[in-house]
Amino acid sequence: MPMPTQDPDALGTNVLTIALIGPDQQRRNGIAITLAGLQSGLTREFTAYPELDEVPRILHDGYDVIMVDLDSNPEYALDLIEAICGGGSPTVMVYSGRTDPELLVRCMRAGAREFLTQPFEANTIAEAMVRASVRKPVVKPAKKSIGKLFVFLGAKGGSGVTTLACNFAVSLATETGQNSLLIDLHLPLGDAALDLGITAQYSTVNALQNAARLDSNFLSKLLTKHDSGLSVLAAPGKFAQSQTTHDDVDKLLAVARQDFDYVVVDAGTRLDLADSSLFDQATIIYLITQVSIPELRNSNRLVSEFFTKTSTKLEIVLNRYMPRSLGVDEDHITKALTRPATWQIPNDYATARRTQNTATPLSLEDTPIARVIKQMARTAAGLPPAAEKKKKFGLF
Numbered sequence: 001m002p003m004p005t006q007d008p009d010a011l012g013t014n015v016l017t018i019a020l021i022g023p024d025q026q027r028r029n030g031i032a033i034t035l036a037g038l039q040s041g042l043t044r045e046f047t048a049y050p051e052l053d054e055v056p057r058i059l060h061d062g063y064d065v066i067m068v069d070l071d072s073n074p075e076y077a078l079d080l081i082e083a084i085c086g087g088g089s090p091t092v093m094v095y096s097g098r099t100d101p102e103l104l105v106r107c108m109r110a111g112a113r114e115f116l117t118q119p120f121e122a123n124t125i126a127e128a129m130v131r132a133s134v135r136k137p138v139v140k141p142a143k144k145s146i147g148k149l150f151v152f153l154g155a156k157g158g159s160g161v162t163t164l165a166c167n168f169a170v171s172l173a174t175e176t177g178q179n180s181l182l183i184d185l186h187l188p189l190g191d192a193a194l195d196l197g198i199t200a201q202y203s204t205v206n207a208l209q210n211a212a213r214l215d216s217n218f219l220s221k222l223l224t225k226h227d228s229g230l231s232v233l234a235a236p237g238k239f240a241q242s243q244t245t246h247d248d249v250d251k252l253l254a255v256a257r258q259d260f261d262y263v264v265v266d267a268g269t270r271l272d273l274a275d276s277s278l279f280d281q282a283t284i285i286y287l288i289t290q291v292s293i294p295e296l297r298n299s300n301r302l303v304s305e306f307f308t309k310t311s312t313k314l315e316i317v318l319n320r321y322m323p324r325s326l327g328v329d330e331d332h333i334t335k336a337l338t339r340p341a342t343w344q345i346p347n348d349y350a351t352a353r354r355t356q357n358t359a360t361p362l363s364l365e366d367t368p369i370a371r372v373i374k375q376m377a378r379t380a381a382g383l384p385p386a387a388e389k390k391k392k393f394g395l396f
Contacts, residue, residue, distance in 0.1 A: 085111025
C-alpha cells in the first residue's frame with residue numbers, strides 16, 4: 001500500500017515527483033534516505049508491487065520518475081516496468097542489489113532508462129535524476145477526465161433498446177464532434193452492428209476474453225468505425241459462448257472511458273450485470289419500455305426494487321409512444337412507473353423499419369423520432385436544445 005504524501009499536482013515545475021516501488025524495506029529505505037539527502041523531489045513509497053491493472057491509476061498521478069525494486073520478484077517487476085513504459089512517459093529506474101547483465105538488458109528492453117545497484121551512491125542517483133529532469137516536459141499535458149457512461153437497458157425483450165442505443169450514440173458523435181464509443185454488451189446476440197450497417201472483424205467477446213491484456217492500444221484494434229465517426233465494439237457475428245466475469249466488464253469499461261469522451265452501452269435486458277460497475281458508474285441509465293401491461297409491470301419492479309440506489313441517474317424512455325391510441329392515460333402510466341417518463345419516442349414503425357432494412361441510422365434523418373433522440377443526446381452532453389428548422393412557405 002502507498003504511504004500518504006503531498007499531492008503531486010501541488011508541486012512546482014522544477015521539482016521531480018517520484019514513486020518508489022519496493023517490497024523490500026531495507027533496499028527501499030536505502031534509496032529513500034539517499035533521495036531525501038539530495039532533496040531532488042517528493043517521494044511517494046509503495047510498500048508492495050501494485051497489480052498491473054492499477055498501473056493506469058498510478059500513471060494518472062503524473063509521476064516524473066518511477067523507481068522499481070527488481071530483486072523481490074524479477075519476472076513480475078519486468079512485467080510491471082513494461083506496463084508502466086507502455087502506458088505513460090515517466091522515467092523508469094530499476095534498482096537492485098546485484099549486477100546481472102542479462103537482467104540489465106531485459107530491463108532496458110522493457111523500457112527502463114536507469115539501472116541502479118547497491119551500494120546506492122548519492123552521486124550516481126543525483127546524475128540519474130538530472131537526466132530524468134532533462135526528459136521532463138516543461139508543461140505537463142492536462143489530465144483528461146474519464147468519459148461519461150450512458151447505459152441503455154430494456155424492461156423487456158423487444159422494447160427497442162438496440163435501435164435507441166445505436167441512434168443515440170450516432171447523435172452523440174455527430175452533435176458533439178467528440179470521441180464516442182458504442183459497446184454492444186447484449187451478448188451473445190447483439191444487433192448493433194447490423195443496425196448500423198457495419199461488418200466487424202472483432203467483437204466484445206474478444207475484449208472480455210483478453211481482459212488481462214486489455215489496454216488502450218489493444219482496444220483500438222478491436223473497434224470498427226462507422227461513417228458518422230462513431231467507434232463500435234460490436235457483438236460477435238456468430239453465436240459465441242463467453243465465460244467472462246464482472247471484473248472483465250469493469251476492465252473494459254475502465255479502459256474505454258480513459259480513451260473516449262462518451263461511452264454508450266447497449267445492455268439489452270442483462271440484469272446479470274448488476275454486480276459489475278456498469279450501473280453504479282453510469283452517468284445516465286436509460287430504461288427503455290413501451291406502454292403495455294407486461295412492460296409497465298416490469299418497469300415498476302425495476303424502478304422500485306432494482307434502481308433504488310441509482311434512481312437519481314435513471315431516465316425512463318417510452319418507446320413507440322402513441323398517446324391517442326393507448327387506452328391508458330398519462331396519469332396511469334406515471335403511476336405504474338412511479339415517476340413521469342423523461343422521454344417519449346413517437347411511434348413511426350414505417351420509418352424505423354425502413355432505416356433498419358437499409359442500415360441507415362434514424363438520427364441522420366429529420367423525422368420526429370430523430371429529433372427526440374438528437375435532443376436526448378444533446379441534453380446528455382450538456383448542449384443546448386437544437387434550433388428548430390423554420391418551415392419555408394411559397395406561393396406554389
